[in-house]
Amino acid sequence: MKRILLPLVTLGALAASFIGCTSLDEKLITGVSSQYYSTPDGLNSAVVASYAQLRSFYGREQLLSLTEVGTDTWMAADQSGSNNKDFDNYGGGLNSTVAPLANTWNPAYQAINTLNAALDRGPNTEGISPTVKQTLLGEAHFLRALNYFTLVRQFGDVTLSLHENKGVQTTATRDSAAAVYRAILADCDSAVAMLPVTQADYGRATKGAALTLRSKVYLTRAYQPYSPSKQADFQHAHDDALAVINSGAYTLEPVYGDLWCVARAADPGRSGYCENTGYNQNHKEFIFTVQFSYDLTNYDADNEYNYLHLVFLGQYDNNGIWVGTPRDLNNGRPFRRLMPTRFEQSLFKRYVGKPGASDILDTRYDASFQTVWIATQNGVHNPTGTCPHCTSGATINIGDTAAVYLNYQVSDAYRQSKAYVILTPCPTELADSTATGYCGDRNNANDGYNNWQRFPSLKKFQDNLRANFTAQEGGKVEVVFRLGEVYLLAAEADVGLGNTSEAAQMVNVLHQRAASPAHKNDYNVTAADMTLDYIMDERERELAGEMDRWYDMVRPGATYFVNRVKKFNPHAINIALKHALRPIPQSQIDGVTTGPKYPQNPGY
Numbered sequence: 379m380k381r382i383l384l385p386l387v388t389l390g391a392l393a394a395s396f397i398g399c400t401s402l403d404e405k406l407i408t409g410v411s412s413q414y415y416s417t418p419d420g421l422n423s424a425v426v427a428s429y430a431q432l433r434s435f436y437g438r439e440q441l442l443s444l445t446e447v448g449t450d451t452w453m454a455a456d457q458s459g460s461n462n463k464d465f466d467n468y469g470g471g472l473n474s475t476v477a478p479l480a481n482t483w484n485p486a487y488q489a490i491n492t493l494n495a496a497l498d499r500g501p502n503t504e505g506i507s508p509t510v511k512q513t514l515l516g517e518a519h520f521l522r523a524l525n526y527f528t529l530v531r532q533f534g535d536v537t538l539s540l541h542e543n544k545g546v547q548t549t550a551t552r553d554s555a556a557a558v559y560r561a562i563l564a565d566c567d568s569a570v571a572m573l574p575v576t577q578a579d580y581g582r583a584t585k586g587a588a589l590t591l592r593s594k595v596y597l598t599r600a601y602q603p604y605s606p607s608k609q610a611d612f613q614h615a616h617d618d619a620l621a622v623i624n625s626g627a628y629t630l631e632p633v634y635g636d637l638w639c640v641a642r643a644a645d646p647g648r649s650g651y652c653e654n655t656g657y658n659q660n661h662k663e664f665i666f667t668v669q670f671s672y673d674l675t676n677y678d679a680d681n682e683y684n685y686l687h688l689v690f691l692g693q694y695d696n697n698g699i700w701v702g703t704p705r706d707l708n709n710g711r712p713f714r715r716l717m718p719t720r721f722e723q724s725l726f727k728r729y730v731g732k733p734g735a736s737d738i739l740d741t742r743y744d745a746s747f748q749t750v751w752i753a754t755q756n757g758v759h760n761p762t763g764t765c766p767h768c769t770s771g772a773t774i775n776i777g778d779t780a781a782v783y784l785n786y787q788v789s790d791a792y793r794q795s796k797a798y799v800i801l802t803p804c805p806t807e808l809a810d811s812t813a814t815g816y817c818g819d820r821n822n823a824n825d826g827y828n829n830w831q832r833f834p835s836l837k838k839f840q841d842n843l844r845a846n847f848t849a850q851e852g853g854k855v856e857v858v859f860r861l862g863e864v865y866l867l868a869a870e871a872d873v874g875l876g877n878t879s880e881a882a883q884m885v886n887v888l889h890q891r892a893a894s895p896a897h898k899n900d901y902n903v904t905a906a907d908m909t910l911d912y913i914m915d916e917r918e919r920e921l922a923g924e925m926d927r928w929y930d931m932v933r934p935g936a937t938y939f940v941n942r943v944k945k946f947n948p949h950a951i952n953i954a955l956k957h958a959l960r961p962i963p964q965s966q967i968d969g970v971t972t973g974p975k976y977p978q979n980p981g982y
Contacts, residue, residue, distance in 0.1 A: 415492075416499035418506040424496040425514050428521045429581065429669075430678070431489040435528070436668040436856045437684040440478035441925050442716055444532060444960075448953075449927040450946035451722035451918050456821065456830045457714040459689070466716075468952040474964040474982060482532060483963045486525040487539075493522040495542040516572030520583040520591065523565035527595060530558045531929055534959045534979060548972040556604035559595065566592035575627055580660055580669070586627050587666035590859045593618035593867050600874055601934050612874035619868035622665070628861040629662045630891055635745030637661060637860075638838040644777075648741070649750040651708045652840035654854065665859040672843060672853035684852035687844070689715035690836035690923060694751050694781070699767075699824055699832060700760050700799040702753030702780040707847040709751065710840050717833040718747075720803055721946035722922070723785045724811035725915055730897055733786035738894045739901055746922050747834040749783040760799050765790035766826030772797035783834045793826070803828055816948035836923040862888060862920050870913045878905035885916055892919070910934060914942075932958045956981030 414420035435441060439460040446452040447462045454466040460478055464471030496518045503511055529536045538553035538561055569588035577584055593615045600611035622628065631637050639652035659667070670684040677683065691712035695705035705711065726743035730736045738744070753774045760780070762771040768790065774780055779798040787808050793800050802808070804817035804827040820829040828834075841852040865884045872881035882903050893901040903912075917930055931939045936958035943950045961982035970976040 413499070415495045416503050418503060418510075421496055421500045421503050421506070421511070421514050424492050424500075425517050425521070428489045428493055428496075428518070430682070431485055431492075432521075432668045433670065433682040434485045435482060436858065436925075437670060437686055437852075438481075438681070439685055439689060439715065440481050441686070442689055443476075443478045444482060445925040445928045446923065447716045448943065448947065448950055449931050450942045451719055451725070451922070451927055452716050453719050453947050453949045454830075455692070455714040455717040455833070456819065459713065459715045462715055463949075466947070466949045468950055468954065468957050472957070472961070474961040474967065474978065479960055480963040480965050482528065483966060486529050487537075490522055490525050490539060491543055493518045493525075494540060497522070498542045512572045513574060513577075516569045516588070517583045519565040520569035520573065520588050523562045523569065523588075523591060523595070526558055526562050526565075527591065527598075530555050530562070531598065531932070532960045533962060535977075548970065550966075550970050550976055551974070552977055554604070555602070559599050559602075559604075562595050563592065563599075566595060575625070581667060583666060584627070586622050586625060587859060589618045589622050589625075590665050590864055590867075593622070593864070593871075597867055597871055597874075598929075598933050600871075609875065612871045616868055616871035616875065616877075619864050619871065622861070622864045623868065628665060628864075630861055630887070631661050631663045632891065634742050634892055637663065637857075637862075638745065639840070644752075645750075647738070647744055649744045649748065650752060651710070651748055651842070652837040653708075654841055654843045657843075657854070659855040661860075663861045664855075664857050665861060665864070667858060668856045670853045670855060672845075672851075674851060683850070684839070684841070684854050684856060685850060686839040686856065687711075687841040687852045687854065688713040688850060690839060692717065692833040692835050693831045694835075697832065698822065699801070700751070700781040701758040702755045702760075702774050702778075703751045704754065705847055706754055707844065708842045709748075710835075710842075711848060711850070712835070714831060717830060718836070718922075719813075719946055719948075720807040720811045720815065721813075722918065723803070723834065725918055727901070727919075728785070730900065734784065734788070737896055739897050740889075740892050740919065741894055742892045742919055742922075746836060746838060748837040748840070749834045750779060751781045753778045753780040760797060762794075763824075765793055766802075767799070767824055768793050768826070769799055770794055770797050774798070783828065785834075799826075801826060801828055801832060812945050813948040813950075838923055857924065862891075863917075863924075863926075866913065866917050866920060869908070869916075870910070873908050873910055873913055878908040881905070881908040881913070885913075888916070888920055910938075954981070 415424045443460050443462045443465040447454055448466040454463040461476040464476060500515050534555050535552040536558060537550050538558050540561060566588055570585060573583055573585045573588050575585050596611045597615035599605050600608050605611050635648045640656050642653050688711055691710050693712050693714060694703050694709055727740045728738060728743045730739045753776055756775045758774050759771050760769040762768055774797050781799040784800060784802050787802055788800060806815045807817055809815060823829040841854045844852055865887055869881040869884035882905050886902050889901040890898060914930055931942055936955040939958050940953050940955055943953055959979045962978050967976045967978060
């Protein structure tokens with residue numbers, strides 16, 4: 379049995395958490411000197427503590443603000459939280475003082491300094507086998523590269539520190555993004571060379587994880603003006619992706635829905651909630667994951683659990699629109715932080731022919747979104763109402779459908795024939811999936827249409843293994859890299875290289891998996907389909923909500939990002955070219971008290 383990687387040591391509380399004025403000799407590990415890292419236990423503890431640090435970013439609400447909301451496919455819902463509305467509308471509220479920025483910058487540099495100490499001192503560690511030492515150092519290179527990759531994509535030019543800092547630092551400068559990318563790739567090269575194909579502890583980095591990260595780094599740099607050779611970067615990204623695909627270490631999960639949920643006989647179409655009883659957190663498709671636990675005693679702080687099960691859910695309980703579904707553990711606790719744009723819902727090629735009147739083609743929509751709610755009460759009745767908010771008013775009992783979201787319009791007569799409530803996008807959105815067709819943020823609307831409180835719920839993170847239906851403490855694994863994405867990395871690199879035929883082959887592998895059993899031969903693309911826009915659409919169909927969308931939009935450049943988000947996100951009314959980078963946290967700027975002021979990004 380593989381063990382889940384959890385902290386082996388207590389994480390320390392740092393006195394300050396920005397690079398520039400803090401004593402970076404303070405550690406993620408409590409009560410030890412940095413010399414401890416040159417011992418076998420210390421080297422391992424430093425690496426494991428740096429894995430644990432990932433839980434201060436992954437699994438947290440700030441991840442939504444930084445990676446999903448404010449894109450073409452996701453926008454803020456009615457409940458505020460973690461400044462996500464500021465990140466969605468790109469107004470004055472998105473500034474250097476908002477918490478998600480410092481909460482990303484500070485822990486990343488804390489981890490980097492611990493990893494620097496491990497990499498400086500670890501090579502001289504005695505009393506440890508060469509193989510174990512090499513693996514630990516390879517993990518440190520991987521984790522440092524991962525942290526810097528987050529920083530450079532979010533902030534651009536950042537401080538590059540590759541050795542342990544000792545004492546209080548009151549000066550700091552920003553290194554060019556080009557230099558940061560060179561350092562990231564050097565770390566990736568070391569990780570690829572040093573890491574094993576498999577690890578006994580599930581959750582530790584492997585050669586495949588390092589190759590995947592390097593592929594993504596090369597792909598991202600290929601679009602940048604400082605790329606030494608766009609063609610070479612695309613080629614390296616392609617080759618690393620193919621190395622992972624052809625390694626035999628990973629395989630696609632045959633059924634897409636099984637990546638997130640356990641199939642239920644009562645829900646053959648998989649349009650209901652996500653069942654986690656018996657869920658396999660160690661799929662052969664998963665390349666690198668961040669580990670969580672349902673046993674809270676494994677944690678050293680009260681905010682290390684997976685929070686994401688809360689944030690993608692529309693309101694279903696006591697909502698005044700339909701009856702029979704009080705809040706329960708299965709359907710989750712709906713915090714309504716963000717919702718799919720109309721464009722998001724239109725992306726999925728759900729049906730073979732006419733929506734609702736033909737077979738399912740692409741199973742990924744139903745595997746990703748909950749659109750059906752089942753009654754947990756007996757003898758209830760939905761209101762007959764006035765169409766389009768109308769039903770038959772027939773009795774609903776436990777196990778009957780209480781409400782359904784459809785992404786196409788139906789007639790009043792159809793609504794009146796059903797005991798359950800039907801909600802659809804409003805007519806202007808159905809006619810136009812772009813931002814111009816948006817119906818607005820309607821509070822407590824009861825008109826038969828979606829609104830920013832009630833919408834299809836992304837269920838990939840739903841977690842009914844929590845202690846109870848009010849519990850925020852989720853334990854479900856968060857996937858950072860998986861094989862499905864690697865096919866898309868290869869395809870995007872192929873498009874950059876002009877290899878559109880091979881790009882189509884990569885996409886068709888995913889289409890074969892996504893297609894319903896009756897239509898495996900009906901869902902193929904050709905070389906003529908392979909454009910950057912198509913790849914971006916396909917990435918969302920495959921990776922909806924998996925904390926990559928903002929990176930996808932900014933990767934091809936600021937103009938691409940602004941045009942695409944402005945077209946499809948009705949909230950992003952203030953978006954500008956400057957927003958392809960985030961503002962530097964104010965705490966960092968204020969912490970530099972000696973020498974030149976720490977520069978802010980242009981426009982902030």
